[in-house]
Amino acid sequence: MGLLLLVGTRKFPVLEQPVAGLLATVSRVTGNSSLKAKLDQLGLTQAELALAVNAHLRAAAERDTVGERTVRTWLNGKTAWPHKAKRRALEGVFRCPIEELGFIPPASNARLEEDPHVFRRTFVSSTVGAAASPLVGSWRSTVGASDVARLRDHLDALTALDDQRGGHSELEESALKGARKAIEFQKGSTSQRIRLRLFSVAAGYTANAAWSCIDARQLDRAQGHLDEALRLAGMAQDSIAQVQVWNATAMLAHQRRDHGGAVAAAQAAQALGVTRRDPMVASLTHARTALGHSNLRDGAAALRSLRYAESALSKARPEPRPGWLQFYGVAELHALTAIILDRLGEHAAAEAASYRALSALPKNFRRNRALATTRLALSQLHQGDVEQACATTEGVFSLMEGAPLPGRMRSLLGDFYRDLLTLAPDTATARAWGDRYRTEWSTT
Incomplete structure (x- = not known):
């Protein structure tokens, strides 16, 4: 009779079972406590870990993606050894070898035959001064x-x-x-x-x-x-960090209807050195300036800045950029163009720009897609197509299903309802929209 491993009340034969297979069996029963601990250290939820892993997969030009269900199989031990691309992505997120995350390679995996101390020394030397997770309480005296x-x-x-x-x-x-x-x-x-x-x-x-x-x-x-x-x-x-702040400042001024302040903030970003060096950044700052001018009803200045934004973006080349800037590109410029043209009374052109934005927006930008859909509905409403506009807004609630609507989106839907009541106060469609969505957009 062979040896038995006792886990809880269950017994597993271990005679002649490879060590890796034994550990994988234990992992399936007890779950991956190492990964759970690392997740807690970073302060990430399962959904956030999936998003972080997907960011690394995209950076590596991998088509595969993971969701919360996959993360759960990692945590409960059902997946003891993810596919190679996901292992590399997990190592990138947590900055440690995959084995330190509690994953067990199969017995036939060549990596198991390596001296784990050699692998660890190699990994650590490649990440200068590896230290504790950024969101845990302790920190080392030397920071690298x-x-x-x-x-x-x-x-x-x-x-x-x-x-x-x-x-x-x-x-x-x-x-x-x-x-x-x-x-x-x-x-x-x-x-x-x-x-x-x-x-x-x-x-x-x-x-x-x-x-x-x-x-x-x-x-x-x-x-x-x-x-x-x-x-x-x-x-x-750091001039790129300053651009991030001025970009957000322009957005804040826009929300406060301080349109002169929005133009000034965008122009402050234009004056920074990185704007002259990186056409992508230049395009964003010109687009923000164009939006401010359109809100001031200065059509000539708005269209001039919009042309600058389009020209700069055509010169931008793929290169590493901060994560906060990943939202900007052709799709976002189309979305901003739609707002600008709608402000200037070019509602049909704004509708076309919204369609272009939606066709180019990556699926992971769910919030931006919902905002672009609302803008599409507004441009349709401003052309008098009430029924189509109301139908379009249904897509907003479908896109954001399962998550509360952000305040900015609720405010924009409020603008839609206000314009709906102004342009078609007595129509059955307007009343039906209010009855169906008033509570949803105003309180969620």
Whole structure:
């Protein structure tokens, strides 16, 4: 009779069973406690981990994606050894070898035959000064590039979550926690280069918190975060971080209907050196300027800035850029063009631009897709096509199903309902829209 392994009340024969197979069996019974611990250290939910892994898969040009169901199979031990691309993505998210995440390779896997200490030394040497997770309580006396990388990875995960769900209080608090951790790391011994990068990351987190407030229509809190983010970006001597802050400042001014302030913020971003070096950044700043001019009803200036934005974007080339900038591209420029043209009374052209935006928007930008759909409905309504406009808004609620509507989206739907009542107050379609959606858009 062979040896038996007792786990709880279940017995598993282990005689002649390879060690890797034995460990995989235990993992399926007890779950992956190592991965759970790492997830808790980073402060990520299962959904956030899926988004972070998908970001790494996209960066590696992999077509595969994961969802919460896949993450659950990792956590409960049903998947003991993910496919290679997902293993690499997980190592990128957590900055450690896949075995440290509790995954067990099959016995035939050549990697098992390596000396694990050799692999660990190789991995650690490739990530300078590997340290604790950015959102756990302890920190080391020496701070290195890997600490900054961990902070940036978590910031990218928050950005991806914002793309899916939009701004909310938990996102704001998580971003502020990341900023505090970056500032806390300043207490450690580090080089001036790393210190500047820590200030840059802190500025990014704080700007992320500000953006979450803007999207949630918590405008006064957003202003306080932006003031701090601009200070940190200046201390970091980081012009791309300053662009992020000025971009959010222009958005905040737009929400407050301070359209002159929105133009000034966009022009402040245009004056930075990175705008002259990177056509992608230049395009974004010109598009923001065009939006401000359109709200001031200065059609000539708006269209001139829009042409600058289109020209600059045509010159942009793929290159590594911060996670917060990933939203901008052809699709976003079409979406901004739709707003600008609708403001200038070119409603049919605005409708066409909205369709172009929706056809180009990646599926993971769920919140932006819902906003573009609302803008499409507004341009249809402004052409007098009431029934089509109301039907189009149904797509907004379908897209955001399962998540509360961000405050900015609720406000935009409120604008739609106001214009609907102004343009067609006595139609059955308008009354039906109000009866069906009033509660949903105003309270969710």
